[in-house]
Amino acid sequence: MKGSEGLLATAAAAGVDTCFANPGTTEIPLVEAFDQQSGVRAVLGLSEGVVTGAADGYGRMTSKPALTLLHLGPGFANGIANLHNARRARTPIINLIGEHASWHQSADAPLNSDIESLARPVSGWVGRTTSPSTAPGEFAEAYLAALRDRLPATLIAAADHMWRQGAMPVEVPAAPARPQVDEQRVAEIAKVLSSGRRPVLLLGGQALENPEGIRTAVRIAAKAGGEVLAERGSARVERGPMIPPVRTLPYFPEAMSATFEGFSDVILVGARTPVSFFGYKGQPSHPLPDDVKVHELADADSDALTALAALAEATDSAAEKLPQAKRPQVTAPTGALDxxxxxxxxxxxxxxxxxxxxxxxxxxxxxxxxxxxxxxxxxxxxxxxxxxxxxxxxxxxxxxxxxxxxxxxxxxxxxxxxxxxxxxxxxxxxxxxxxxxxxxxxxxxxxxxxxxxxxxxxxxxxxxxxxxxxxxxxxxxxxxxxxxxxxxxxxxxxxxxxxxxxxxxxxxxxxxxx
Amino acid sequence: MKGSEGLLATAAAAGVDTCFANPGTTEIPLVEAFDQQSGVRAVLGLSEGVVTGAADGYGRMTSKPALTLLHLGPGFANGIANLHNARRARTPIINLIGEHASWHQSADAPLNSDIESLARPVSGWVGRTTSPSTAPGEFAEAYLAALRDRLPATLIAAADHMWRQGAMPVEVPAAPARPQVDEQRVAEIAKVLSSGRRPVLLLGGQALENPEGIRTAVRIAAKAGGEVLAERGSARVERGPMIPPVRTLPYFPEAMSATFEGFSDVILVGARTPVSFFGYKGQPSHPLPDDVKVHELADADSDALTALAALAEATDSAAEKLPQAKRPQVTAPTGALDxxxxxxxxxxxxxxxxxxxxxxxxxxxxxxxxxxxxxxxxxxxxxxxxxxxxxxxxxxxxxxxxxxxxxxxxxxxxxxxxxxxxxxxxxxxxxxxxxxxxxxxxxxxxxxxxxxxxxxxxxxxxxxxxxxxxxxxxxxxxxxxxxxxxxxxxxxxxxxxxxxxxxxxxxxxxxxxx
Known part of the structure; x- marks a missing residue:
């Protein structure tokens, strides 16, 4: 089959079912392949910011990568801003960029540009196809990178590698599991929590996307006499009657710093050390009171849920009763809007x-x-x-x-x-x-x-x-x-x-x- | 004065009068400086593709650079596609990108990214401010680069360099003139033209933007028994009753190649060797009949107008009568549109x-x-x-x-x-x-x-x-x-x-x- 068909068949077999697209001439071999590979649905966007943002939304909800189909460097460039957001959201995405035919690239045709230079700042992985027969394997590499890194991966597919025959779909191996937090780290954090001071568990990423993660964190904090906060700008936060309320960090650095007043330690659970969104005169980059110590249980890549469960065990809080937090009261709004x-x-x-x-x-x-x-x-x-x-x-x-x-x-x-x-x-x-x-x-x-x-x-x-x-x-x-x-x-x-x-x-x- | 004020005063003194803008927080010191420096008019765009495309249109008409004011890497990224077009149009533009305060960059705040990597593919020059006092000089460097290279130049301005005091405007030296084509090259081309074969003068860039350039080329071609053609996708082509009609190269490679059938030589005058817009199966990157020879009088950077005048002199065609070319006849359209x-x-x-x-x-x-x-x-x-x-x-x-x-x-x-x-x-x-x-x-x-x-x-x-x-x-x-x-x-x-x-x-x- 053609390179484009082998690539799409590989995607479909790996469970990729959606491609957000804004194609041009160099993507024509891929466009026609969607009619051969019905497993992947193509969704058209009128501009590439729509395409990449939609892939981000899709990936945040499913934790699996959508494809994007983008036209050379400039088409990709229009999608960079929302890929930047996806990178910060740790969303897996596979960008397919149609590139000039391999033999045409050195002619520097009008749409030619340095695609890698554009792609690197928003991609955990950037690669190129080298032939029709290798393209499915190169796609598989991009697919695994997107899931492993939880970042956009960008595959630049030369038009002739897509339109020529000689491809066969390949099987994509399972994505690696998140790295586990080691026992010693859990023990160290447990020691901090048991030291009788007032800790904050700052949740981010995976920990906020999972009701059980939030409940476990709240139990641990309750036992330690502390609180749970949510990182600002999270990819996805779950809420509901069965999930304890968690405050989100405020935007401006003064307010962020004030939120941590009175706490002794910040335990990062899939979150980063709090950072000011912008640098302001007289404000530090990391707005925390001087006497607050930061400790990391799990970074954004690691298996924060298992780490939380282990920490609950180590602090004997797994059976802790969930505190009855007060939920906000709301009254139907009337009159002018704010x-x-x-x-x-x-x-x-x-x-x-x-x-x-x-x-x-x-x-x-x-x-x-x-x-x-x-x-x-x-x-x-x-x-x-x-x-x-x-x-x-x-x-x-x-x-x-x-x-x-x-x-x-x-x-x-x-x-x-x-x-x-x-x-x-x-x-x-x-x-x-x-x-x-x-x-x-x-x-x-x-x-x-x-x-x-x-x-x-x-x-x-x-x-x-x-x-x-x-x-x-x-x-x-x-x-x-x-x-x-x-x-x-x-x-x-x-x-x-x-x-x-x-x-x-x-x-x-x-x-x-x- | 503040860095932002010194920078804008330098721009105004150099004759920059327009800034297309879509600012954010890191550009606030520059935003406020527009009220101190009334010489530069700020024009707001709702998205950065509007901003950079407008700067391209402005530069194509005036041959002088407009500023763009863009917000960090992602804001710049939204403008890349139209900067790509500006690069191909050889339009001078000065991109001002507001960057995080210098001391905040290492904190990798959410909007942080590798701006240089994004900027290089569409910029002839990329630089950063290093302090408030040096910012006006750094701007002058960007200004000269934009005019020298006839390309976008990108200056990344740290917010604190803009808001801090200590700047003084600097005088910007005159931009260098276009390099001259040497006499020997003119003599060589004159020899080709006098060899009795059938040449095409292929005009691009500066040659098409100047009625006298087109007239001179048509006189040279008439004397040599050849023709004048216009490169496809020109930044600006002048037309009118006083300007001889010039055919534009067609889009698809088969048609482009057919246009050159029967010609012996292509003389490039500010144009590139014809290139196919895309690579197609069975079509070459440079669609020219095998027996057509390509010669370059002037590349896109050189002074093609002076070179044309010298070539007219060398071929004794300066006084040649302009051929009476047939102009198209048009009839008012009726009924359905095409x-x-x-x-x-x-x-x-x-x-x-x-x-x-x-x-x-x-x-x-x-x-x-x-x-x-x-x-x-x-x-x-x-x-x-x-x-x-x-x-x-x-x-x-x-x-x-x-x-x-x-x-x-x-x-x-x-x-x-x-x-x-x-x-x-x-x-x-x-x-x-x-x-x-x-x-x-x-x-x-x-x-x-x-x-x-x-x-x-x-x-x-x-x-x-x-x-x-x-x-x-x-x-x-x-x-x-x-x-x-x-x-x-x-x-x-x-x-x-x-x-x-x-x-x-x-x-x-x-x-x-x-």
Whole structure:
């Protein structure tokens, strides 16, 4: 069979079932192979930021890699920002980049560029096909790397290696398990916990994606007289009535540091040492009080769940009763909208088992603050800070989980980067409800100007934070991409609009005017 | 003054007057400096593909660099595709990337990434600021590199170098002139031309941007019994009643090779040896008949105009009478639209001195084929093949030339990548008329499938070339971004719509339904 067919057959046999695609001429041999290999579904995106963000959303929900199909260096480049977020989310993805035919590369045709240089900053693995017959094995290598590293892996596939005959699918060996945390490390952490001081277990990655992980951590902390916190910007956090509430670290470094006041030790469980999102004058990179000691139980790669279970055993907390944490109380919002009202409206209308994709930016923090009042759900956050992830990640999550409602809490400025995702939502009839927090500003930049001491910006600076002139008409934009849309200016209207959107099939957009 | 103020003052003193911007927190010190340095106008784009494409359009029209202001690695990455086109167009641009504060970079905060690795493939020069006091000089280096290399230059500016005091503006020395072609080379080419064979002068870059260059080349070719051709995908081609018509090389390699049949020699004048856009089975990378010899008068960097003048002298053709070339005849289109009808409607309505930005893709070739029937104008083409350049380049060209009408002949699929540019057109009240060639397909991919022998693609392949389900509603999309829009389905309607759009101020979009 052709190289493209051998490659796709290898993917299908390994369990890859979805390819988010925006192909061009160098991908034509792969495009036609989708009709030979029905095991992999192709989902078209109007731009590559949609494609890679959707693969991130898919991978966060399934922990298995989707393919992306991207056109040479520039097509890949359009997808880098959301691959950056995927890298921070530790999402396995396999990027397939169609490259010029091998014999044509040295001619430096117009679309030629240094693809490796573009790919490396967002890929754990970068490789090239070398022939049709080796391409399936080279794909298998990319597949294993994506799962082993929990990162995007990028395979650059020369068009002639794809269109020529001579390939046979290969069997992909099972991905290696996460490395285990050694007993000595568990014993050391147990000793810290038993030393009678006040510890924080800071959870990240795998630990937050697993209800049992969260429960075990809460038991350990209760026994040690400490607390559990969640890393900021997690790929996926599970919540629900059966899961103890866990506070998320705040955004600004002063608040982050204040959160750790009074604690003696931070135990990292799949989390990194807390880091300030940006460097600010007079603030440290790692905002922790001087007397707090940091210890690592498990890094983001290791098997944090098994480590937590071992630590529970070592600290004799496995049978500890889960503390009865107070859950937030919410009241139906009325009148004019603000970020809190939007969050409450979502909490009050979201169905059981929803997936909430949060790129609210300056409106984002209100939701996790009260989300423990909601039915069981998971929240996917902004992991890498590259804005424009919300709509694409929601698209990919809905492809991955067709039976769950997806709610995208979405800032307007960030939505404008990858609004094209709405078209894929319409085309695939996805159950995504987008809530646009419409303040017609880059409000986070207003806040940053104030932090920099500019309370009253001049005309030039003010113009760079305003989206008001002209205001984006979100109803027309959504309808232009084929998505039904409505506007809400009060809490009552927002709840009504959300209830309707979440019961009707297919995508909806609700502009929540702030 | 602050580093940011010293840098911007240096830019303003060097004559930089425009900055296309999509800033974030690390650019806040630069954002506020625009209010101190009123010499540089900031123009906001909703996404970075708009920003860099606009800088390309601006630079193609002015031959001087605009600034771009971009947010860290991911923000820069979103602009790479249009920087790739700018690199192929040889457009000077200065990218300013706000980077984390110098002391914060090692903390690997979420937005941290390898910016150099991303920047190198599309930059002739990449550098970093090292302190507030040296930043203006480092900017001057980037400025000179952009003009010397005629390429994007990328300066990575650490936030603390921008916010700290200690800078003074520096004077930027004049950019070096283009290297001269030596006399011997001119004499050699003159000898080829006088050898009695049939030569082609293949013009590119500077030679096509200058009416006198085109006239001189046509005189030389007439004297030698040869012809003048234009390289495909030029940054800017000048046309008009006073400029002899010049055919453009066709897209596919078979047609390109056929164009050179019967010629003995190709003289490159600011052009490259013809290269196939993609590598096709059985087609060479450089589609030229075997017996055609290639000679280079001037490469894309050299002073092709002076070289042409010297060659005219050496071949005694300076006083040659310009041949009376036949200009195309056009008839007002009626009834259903096709690519030809759209091109004719533009030719018949475009005002004197228009700028035509052509990203028509499968509808693009019809326009240059008849554009010699139009009033004086210039055409900016797709140089690098990274689609999504049309709307942003049109935006930047309109900022550069506020007194000229800009017409964007635009494929629908490509428009969808950077449709956000319409918002900047609305905000800045730019005289841009966008003509969407609306066929609801990636038609070029249908053609490529046929070339690959797939006349009847299966459902999966067909779905990846179709934009029909749902069809994009271009009127709602345009209005959503604040641009007035109308739809035309016949030649009569299209001419009426174009006439109106081209006389009313501000941006307009016309959907031409194919």
């Amino acid at each position: 970020a809190d009202a939007i969050a409450v409206a979502i909490v009050l209308t979201q169905p059981e088992n929803a997936i909430v994709v949060n790129e609210g930016v300056s409106s984002s923090a209100a939701y996790p603050a009260i989300a423990d009042a909601a039915p069981a759900h998971c929240e996917l956050s902004q992991t890498g800070g590259a804005i424009g992830m919300g709509m694409p990640v929601a698209t990919g999550a809905a492809i991955a989980c067709p039976d769950r409602a997806v709610i995208n809490l979405q800032a307007d400025g960030s939505a404008a980067y990858t609004v094209q995702a709405l078209w894929t939502q319409a085309r695939e009839e996805l159950n995504v409800t987008t809530v646009i927090c419409s303040n017609s500003r880059y409000r986070i930049l207003d806040e940053e100007l104030r932090r920099a001491g500019i309370d009253d910006p001049g005309a030039a600076a003010a113009s760079m934070t305003s989206l008001a002139d002209p205001a984006l008409d979100w109803l027309q934009l959504a309808q232009g991409f084929g998505v039904e849309a409505t506007r809400a200016t009060t809490g009552e209207q927002l709840r009504t609009a959300l209830s309707r959107a979440l019961t009707e099939p297919g995508p909806h957009l609700v502009e929540a005017v702030l | 690519a030809d009808a759209i091109a004719v409607a533009i030719v018949l309505t475009q005002p004197e001195n228009a700028i035509v930005v052509n990203e028509g893709v499968s509808s693009s070739a019809a326009y240059p084929a008849i554009a010699d029937a139009a009033p004086a104008h210039c055409e900016l083409s797709q140089t690098g093949g990274a689609i999504g350049m049309g709307m942003p380049v049109a935006t930047g060209a309109a900022i550069a030339c506020p007194d000229r009408a800009v017409i964007n002949l635009q494929a629908d699929g490509s428009a969808a990548y950077t449709v956000q540019a319409l918002w900047t057109q609305a905000r800045e009240e730019l005289n841009v008329t966008t003509v969407i060639c609306s066929n609801s397909r990636y038609r070029i991919l249908d053609e490529e499938l046929r070339r690959a022998g797939i006349d009847d693609p299966g459902a999966a392949a067909a779905s990846m070339t179709s934009l029909a389900d749902p069809a994009l509603d271009w009127l709602q999309l345009a209005q959503g971004f604040g641009v007035e829009a109308t739809r035309a389905t016949t030649g009569e309607q299209l001419r009426t719509a174009l006439s109106r759009a081209l006389t009313e101020p501000g941006p307009h979009l016309v959907e031409a339904v194919l």
